[in-house]
Amino acid sequence: MTQQSAVRHTLFEDAQAILVAPLFVALAVLLFRHAGLLTGGTIGIAFLIHYISHWPIGWLLFIINLPFYYLAVRSMGWPFAIKTLLSVSLLAIYTEVLPSLISLNSVDRLFAAVMAGFMAGVGLLILIRHKASLGGLGILVIHLQNTRGWRAGKLQMAADVLILASAVFIRDPLSVGLSIIGALALNLVIAVNHKSGRYMGI
Structure with a gap:
C-alpha cells in the first residue's frame, strides 16, 4: 500500500464545512432542548445556564466562547481561531433561528438523546477535519495538552463528566441519564470516525 499525500482543503471546501457543520449541531441543540436534555462541553455549560436562567442558548454559546479565542490563537494559530470563531457565530445564529423554522x-x-448525539458528533467531525472547532473547552484542553502535557482526551472526558454531573441539581434523574446516553452517542461518532492518519485532508 502506498502512502498517500495529504491534500489541503480548498477555501470553498472549508467554507461549506463552516456553513454546514454548525447546522448539524444546531439541529442537535434543538432536539436536546425540546427533550429537556443537555450534553457535555461548552454546549453543555450553555444548557446548564439556560435551564437556570432561561437566557437564549445561542447568545450563551457565543458569549461563553469569547475568552477562549486567545488560547486558540496561541495553541492552534490564526486560521484555526478564525474558522472556530465563524463556526461558533453561525452555531449561535442557527440555534436561535431554527425554532422559528422547525x-x-x-x-x-431516548430517540432525541441518541439522534442529537449523532448529529452533534457528525458536525464536530466535519469541523475537526477542516481544522476548526466549536471552541470553549475543546480549545482549553488542547492548550493544556500543548503547554502542560496533559492528555486532551482525558481532560475533555473529565470536563464532560463534571458538566453532566452538575445537571443533577437542575434536571431530574431520567433527563440526566438520557443526556449521558446522548453524550456517549456523540463521542462514539468521533471515536469511530476520527482516527489519526486515516483521513488525509488538511
Whole structure:
C-alpha cells in the first residue's frame, strides 16, 4: 500500500464545512432542548445556564466562547481561531433561528438523546477535519495538552463528566441519564470516525 499525500482543503471546501457543520449541531441543540436534555462541553455549560436562567442558548454559546479565542490563537494559530470563531457565530445564529423554522410537536426522549448525539458528533467531525472547532473547552484542553502535557482526551472526558454531573441539581434523574446516553452517542461518532492518519485532508 502506498502512502498517500495529504491534500489541503480548498477555501470553498472549508467554507461549506463552516456553513454546514454548525447546522448539524444546531439541529442537535434543538432536539436536546425540546427533550429537556443537555450534553457535555461548552454546549453543555450553555444548557446548564439556560435551564437556570432561561437566557437564549445561542447568545450563551457565543458569549461563553469569547475568552477562549486567545488560547486558540496561541495553541492552534490564526486560521484555526478564525474558522472556530465563524463556526461558533453561525452555531449561535442557527440555534436561535431554527425554532422559528422547525416545530416539534412530539419526540421520543431516548430517540432525541441518541439522534442529537449523532448529529452533534457528525458536525464536530466535519469541523475537526477542516481544522476548526466549536471552541470553549475543546480549545482549553488542547492548550493544556500543548503547554502542560496533559492528555486532551482525558481532560475533555473529565470536563464532560463534571458538566453532566452538575445537571443533577437542575434536571431530574431520567433527563440526566438520557443526556449521558446522548453524550456517549456523540463521542462514539468521533471515536469511530476520527482516527489519526486515516483521513488525509488538511
